[in-house]
Amino acid sequence: MASTDSATTTWPAMHERQAWLAVLARASVYDLEHACTALTQPPAFRFLRPPETGLTQVRARAGGTGQQFNLGEATVTRCTVQLESGAIGVGYVMGRDGRRAQWVAVFDALLQDPVLGPPLQRQVIAPLAQAQAEHQQRQTEATATTKVDFFTMVRGDD
DSSP, X not given: OXXXXXXXXXXXXXXXXXXXXXXXXXXXXXXXXXXXXXXXXXOOEEEEEEEEEEEEEEXXXXXXXXXXXXXXXXXXXXXXXXXXXXXEEEEEEESSOHHHHHHHHHHHHHHTSTTTXXXXXXXXXXXXXXXXXXXXXXXXXXXXXXXXXXXXXXXOOO
């Protein structure tokens, strides 16, 4: 990716890359390996940083909107690869799955290519994002049935 000043947008736009990295990071290793079938041939790459696992500090906000505090630590695996084309991809995933981090990095590098990127967006990212959204909707609906509204409960006679 060519470096430019902050007033111009480069391929891919930062928000697009953040979006596909979020989708890839939530995907299972099975889904990522299955998505590789969308490629005509597996990409050749070399590790700039092989998969390695470590800890990251998780921050939260009191009440979701209040002051930030340190919630705890979470295990994260990261990986950086470089394709033969020179494109560099990164992968960060929660947990200890090095293969998953590797596939995220490979797809990140492939998606940065102006020729390969748009078809991969349609064939890989869009279906994964749709499946993740549907899963989230099912979870939200299942959780909503357990909601208790304490303000409408009758306390009884005084």
